[in-house]
Amino acid sequence: MKAPAFDYVKPASVDEALAYLKQYGSGAQVLAGGQSLMAVLNLGLAMPEVLVDITGISGLRDIVVHPDSVRIGALVTHATLQASADVAKYLPLLWQSVPHVAHLAIRNVGTLGGSMALADPAAEYPAVALALKAVITLQGPKGQRQVAADDYFRGLYDTARAEDELLVAVTFPKVKNNQVMVFDELTRRRGDYALCGLAAAFDLQGGKISAARLAYLSMGDTPVLARAAAEALGGKAPTEEAIAAAQAALAQDLAPRGDLHGSAKGKLHWAKVLLARSIRQVGKNV
Numbered sequence: 001m002k003a004p005a006f007d008y009v010k011p012a013s014v015d016e017a018l019a020y021l022k023q024y025g026s027g028a029q030v031l032a033g034g035q036s037l038m039a040v041l042n043l044g045l046a047m048p049e050v051l052v053d054i055t056g057i058s059g060l061r062d063i064v065v066h067p068d069s070v071r072i073g074a075l076v077t078h079a080t081l082q083a084s085a086d087v088a089k090y091l092p093l094l095w096q097s098v099p100h101v102a103h104l105a106i107r108n109v110g111t112l113g114g115s116m117a118l119a120d121p122a123a124e125y126p127a128v129a130l131a132l133k134a135v136i137t138l139q140g141p142k143g144q145r146q147v148a149a150d151d152y153f154r155g156l157y158d159t160a161r162a163e164d165e166l167l168v169a170v171t172f173p174k175v176k177n178n179q180v181m182v183f184d185e186l187t188r189r190r191g192d193y194a195l196c197g198l199a200a201a202f203d204l205q206g207g208k209i210s211a212a213r214l215a216y217l218s219m220g221d222t223p224v225l226a227r228a229a230a231e232a233l234g235g236k237a238p239t240e241e242a243i244a245a246a247q248a249a250l251a252q253d254l255a256p257r258g259d260l261h262g263s264a265k266g267k268l269h270w271a272k273v274l275l276a277r278s279i280r281q282v283g284k285n286v
């Protein structure tokens, strides 16, 4: 199908972009890498009056390392994340997740901000952001506001971002010496969206797991935090017994819907498999 007719503007600053968002309201659609949006337009699933192309805005492509965190601009591409020594060193969970995002051609153009704004429940970065307690910076007519990842994802493709706001950056806390990060997912083919994925951040103390944040993708309408499974791991060494306890608790956290990719039971099984793999990975690091 062909995309519907629309106007096109290319602002040079965030303020100019915000003025367009205000002027057109729900008729405006932000364009970043276009890797999701163009498909949506071509399928006729969105009919915006105007595309606000933000790729000409400088200052949204920076990766800034702070003492305890790294702030990544919305227009940083997947490929740039993958090539960044700072991301590899300070944000290993995010870095591990990047090669799982689509294919190279898409990673060269698609952006962190686009993925976080779209909030596809099968996407990697939303789960990573949830696992790491990232903070999303939104800018609107009243200035900037910070939204914790825990509060950002509201429902299927629904986030805390208002229609008149741009997502300008995401800030991730740096990994600590006592943490182990594991990203893993199951796909039918490399580059496909995940059937099930897990972004896991483990805190270790004296050879035991003192805390964990287990964020699943493709298990619901949003990335889902497995709180009961994480609690079951608290204070335990990463043994097969701990794995069994966490897997048993996982049924309290996840209620996947069956679809053409798999039954609800099968999906819960995949989630358990990934959980076991991640805990065994921790075992190699204690």
Ligand SMILES: Cc1cc2nc3c(=O)[nH]c(=O)nc-3n(C[C@H](O)[C@H](O)[C@H](O)COP(=O)(O)OP(=O)(O)OC[C@H]3O[C@@H](n4cnc5c(N)ncnc54)[C@H](O)[C@@H]3O)c2cc1C
Pocket: 029, 030, 031, 032, 033, 034, 035, 036, 037, 038, 039, 054, 074, 100, 101, 102, 103, 106, 109, 110, 111, 112, 113, 114, 115, 116, 117, 118, 122, 123, 124, 125, 165, 166, 167, 168, 191, 192, 193, 194
């Ligand atoms: C074949 C294929 C396979 C893919 N596989 C995966 C995959 O496995 N995992 C995965 O995570 N993704 C996958 N993607 C999507 C890809 O990662 C996109 O790059 C990602 O969704 C972000 O797209 P983008 O930067 O191109 O944003 P766009 O497509 O330009 O925008 C996406 C949405 O976000 C909005 N938006 C974009 N930037 C902002 C902003 N800064 N502020 C406010 N709103 C904004 C747009 O209005 C639009 O609604 C795949 C895409 C394709 C085509």
